[in-house]
Every structure is written in C-alpha cells, then in structure tokens.
Amino acid sequence: MxxxxxxxxxxxxxxxxxxxxxxxxxxxxxxxxxxxxxxxxxxxxxxxxxxxxxxxxxxxxxxxxxxxxxxxxxxxxxxxxxxxxxxxxLQAIFQDPYSSLNPAMTVESILSEPLLARGVKDARRQVQQLLDSVQLPADAGRRLASEFSGGQRQRIAIARALALSPxxxxxxxxxxxxxxxxxxxxxxxxxxxxxxxxxxxxxxxxxxxxxxxxxxxxxxxxxxxxxxxxxxxxxxxSPTHPYTRELLLATPVTDPAEQERRRRARLELRAQGGQQHHHAA
Missing domain, CATH: 3.40.50.300 (P-loop containing nucleotide triphosphate hydrolases)
Structure with a gap:
C-alpha cells in the first residue's frame, strides 16, 4: 500500500x-x-x-x-x-524555463549548487548522472543555461529538481x-x-x-x-460538475467544426450556470 x-x-x-x-x-x-x-x-x-x-x-x-x-x-x-x-x-519545477534558471550560470553550476549545499562530495559525477537522466548530452554541463532551447531548459529544471532525490x-x-x-x-x-x-x-x-x-x-x-x-x-x-465539463469543452481540437461545437456548448453551460445562480439568489 x-x-x-x-x-x-x-x-x-x-x-x-x-x-x-x-x-x-x-x-x-x-x-x-x-x-x-x-x-x-x-x-x-x-x-x-x-x-x-x-x-x-x-x-x-x-x-x-x-x-x-x-x-x-x-x-x-x-x-x-x-x-x-x-x-x-519537496522540490519544484516552474512554468517558465527562461526565468527559472540563471542564464549566466553554467548548467553544471546550477545542478551542483543544491548538491554542494547538502555536502555531497562527488557532485560532478552526480551532475553527469542527472544530465543523463533527463536525456541531455554529457557536455551540456559546460554550457550556459541561456544557450539552450525552452524544452532543453525545462529538462535542466527537472534535473535540478531531481538532484536531492525528492x-x-x-x-x-x-x-x-x-x-x-x-x-x-x-x-x-x-x-x-x-x-x-x-x-x-x-x-x-x-x-x-x-x-x-x-x-x-x-x-x-x-x-x-x-x-x-x-x-x-x-x-x-464522466465529470459530475458543470465547471469540469466546461474545462473539458475548452480543450483545443484540430477539427474547426468540432471546436465551434464545443465553444457553443461551453457558452450554453455558462448560461445555465448563470440562470441557476439567479434563481438561487
């Protein structure tokens, strides 16, 4: 269990x-x-x-x-x-991979910072393991965070969150x-x-x-x-709450006709919600 x-x-x-x-x-x-x-x-x-x-x-x-x-x-x-x-x-990964990493620091510095703060002696080896775990090349540690794409930066942020075995x-x-x-x-x-x-x-x-x-x-x-x-x-x-149904209808789809149908259904749900609130008042 x-x-x-x-x-x-x-x-x-x-x-x-x-x-x-x-x-x-x-x-x-x-x-x-x-x-x-x-x-x-x-x-x-x-x-x-x-x-x-x-x-x-x-x-x-x-x-x-x-x-x-x-x-x-x-x-x-x-x-x-x-x-x-x-x-x-207890660690975190935030929304914006561009602002959550210091662009002036190398990736090795970013990842080794929490390890060194915990007194880890073989930080460099663990950094290499972290890079491997998020599928980044071994030489990524020598580069600045600002040199990477958004997806790669988010992998670095994931590696940083994993550093202390959360x-x-x-x-x-x-x-x-x-x-x-x-x-x-x-x-x-x-x-x-x-x-x-x-x-x-x-x-x-x-x-x-x-x-x-x-x-x-x-x-x-x-x-x-x-x-x-x-x-x-x-x-x-099979959501039970109207708000959940509304969120499901807001999920984007590629078919324009289906997208329009969902938009109309969402507006109808909101209108029904407003009427229920009016009657309750």
Missing part, C-alpha cells in the same frame, strides 16, 4: 490587500493527499488558486488555517530554516510555455522518471487535455475550492 507523501487538510490561504483592513480569501478548505509514486493533477482556469496551493506546500505562501504534513511531519507554520531539514525531499515535485504548469511536440516529450520524460524513482507529482495545469496523459487522479479547483476529484478516467470521461 503506497504511503502518503503529503497530506493537506482544510487549507486556507488569504492575502492582506494594501490599504484595506480585510483580507482576500484565495484558498478555502482544500483537502489533498498525494501518495508515493502518484501524480495528482490540480486543474482550473487562471486565477482559480492552483499555483497558490503549490506555493503553500512549498512554504512560499502563508497558510492562514489548516495543516500541511510532509512525510508525516506538520510543516505548516515552520519558518524556512525550520522546514529545511524536513522538506529537502519524494514530491510540485510541477507548476511545466509545459504551458512549450510547443505541443515538446510538451509531449517532457510529459513522457516525467512519466519515465516517476517509474524509475517512485517520485510523486502535484501537477498544476489549466488544461485537462494535458493532464489526462500524466495523472492518476485529478482535482478540479474553482475560486479556491475543489469542486470535483476522482480518477483521471472518471473526471475526463
């Missing part, structure tokens, strides 16, 4: 707005469990709070209520210094800045690495069409609340 890597209970995140006495609630009562070797995808449109949840797990966003347990340890209100010994196995990687829209063919190759690489290492992923995306290729389970987030969760097959083939 797989062990839970991270357990999130009743998570609330709010931000104080400058010049206002009240706080804006961004995340409201979210519960999540991600097991060893599992991919849970968190899906919702822009502004739904997906990245905020990822940041809260990483200790980069304030938790106003609830708990985050990583490998059984409650890290919710620890300072960064207190969290460090407990959460080295238990969980928060993948925050890691393919959205890439073209479709490069997206597919990065997703295939992430699956392969998971099979080899049993790492767990929280995969954050706005696109149900992308996450269906990598997820074991999907949680759908709307306005900071989870409205539906279930297996990938269940959520993508």
């Amino acid at each position: 797989p062990e839970p890597v991270i357990e999130v209970e009743d998570l609330h995140v709010e931000y104080r707005l400058r010049g206002r006495s009240s706080a804006k609630q961004v995340i409201c009562g979210v519960d999540l469990v991600i097991n060893e070797g599992e991919t849970l995808s968190l899906v919702g449109e822009s502004g739904s709070g997906k990245s905020t949840i990822g940041r809260a797990l990483l200790g980069l966003a304030p938790v106003s209520r609830g708990t985050v347990r990583f490998d059984g340890v409650d890290v919710t209100r620890m300072t960064r210094r207190q969290r460090r010994p407990h959460t080295a196995g 238990r969980l990687i928060v993948c925050d829209e890691p393919t959205s800045a890439l073209d479709v063919s490069t997206q597919a190759r990065i997703l295939a690489l992430l699956r392969e690495l998971q099979e080899r290492t049993d790492v767990a992923y929280l995969f954050i995306s706005h696109d149900l069409g992308v996450v269906r290729h990598i997820s074991d389970r999907i949680a759908v987030l709307r306005h900071g609340e989870i409205v539906e969760t279930g297996s990938t097959v269940k959520v993508t083939s």
Whole structure:
C-alpha cells in the first residue's frame, strides 16, 4: 500500500490587500493527499488558486488555517530554516524555463549548487548522472543555461529538481510555455522518471487535455475550492460538475467544426450556470 507523501487538510490561504483592513480569501478548505509514486493533477482556469496551493506546500505562501504534513511531519507554520531539514525531499519545477534558471550560470553550476549545499562530495559525477537522466548530452554541463532551447531548459529544471532525490515535485504548469511536440516529450520524460524513482507529482495545469496523459487522479479547483476529484478516467470521461465539463469543452481540437461545437456548448453551460445562480439568489 503506497504511503502518503503529503497530506493537506482544510487549507486556507488569504492575502492582506494594501490599504484595506480585510483580507482576500484565495484558498478555502482544500483537502489533498498525494501518495508515493502518484501524480495528482490540480486543474482550473487562471486565477482559480492552483499555483497558490503549490506555493503553500512549498512554504512560499502563508497558510492562514489548516495543516500541511510532509512525510508525516506538520510543516505548516515552520519558518524556512525550520522546514529545511524536513522538506529537502519537496522540490519544484516552474512554468517558465527562461526565468527559472540563471542564464549566466553554467548548467553544471546550477545542478551542483543544491548538491554542494547538502555536502555531497562527488557532485560532478552526480551532475553527469542527472544530465543523463533527463536525456541531455554529457557536455551540456559546460554550457550556459541561456544557450539552450525552452524544452532543453525545462529538462535542466527537472534535473535540478531531481538532484536531492525528492519524494514530491510540485510541477507548476511545466509545459504551458512549450510547443505541443515538446510538451509531449517532457510529459513522457516525467512519466519515465516517476517509474524509475517512485517520485510523486502535484501537477498544476489549466488544461485537462494535458493532464489526462500524466495523472492518476485529478482535482478540479474553482475560486479556491475543489469542486470535483476522482480518477483521471472518471473526471475526463464522466465529470459530475458543470465547471469540469466546461474545462473539458475548452480543450483545443484540430477539427474547426468540432471546436465551434464545443465553444457553443461551453457558452450554453455558462448560461445555465448563470440562470441557476439567479434563481438561487
């Protein structure tokens, strides 16, 4: 039976707005469990709070209520210094491979930095192993990050996340800045690495069409609340919430006629939602 890597209970995140006495609630009562070797995808449109949840797990966003347990340890209100010994196995891959890597550093420097910080003595050998694991040539370590394409930079970012043998990687829209063919190759690489290492992923995306290729389970987030969760097959083939159906209809297709049909169906769903809200009021 797989062990839970991270357990999130009743998570609330709010931000104080400058010049206002009240706080804006961004995340409201979210519960999540991600097991060893599992991919849970968190899906919702822009502004739904997906990245905020990822940041809260990483200790980069304030938790106003609830708990985050990583490998059984409650890290919710620890300072960064207190969290460090407990959460080295919690890493991240961010959306933009151009801004997440220092373009002035060599790839070897980027990858060896976390290893040296942990006192690893054979960092250079491990860097070569990391490059091999993400299918980059051995001489890539001597080059600057700025010399690589977007897809190659994202492979470097994946290698950096793998450096400390993580238990969980928060993948925050890691393919959205890439073209479709490069997206597919990065997703295939992430699956392969998971099979080899049993790492767990929280995969954050706005696109149900992308996450269906990598997820074991999907949680759908709307306005900071989870409205539906279930297996990938269940959520993508027989969704129960209108918002999930709307997200599925927003998935791009190549057939213009089908794309138009989906657009009309999506507008109809939104209209029905508006009418239900009006009657409830």
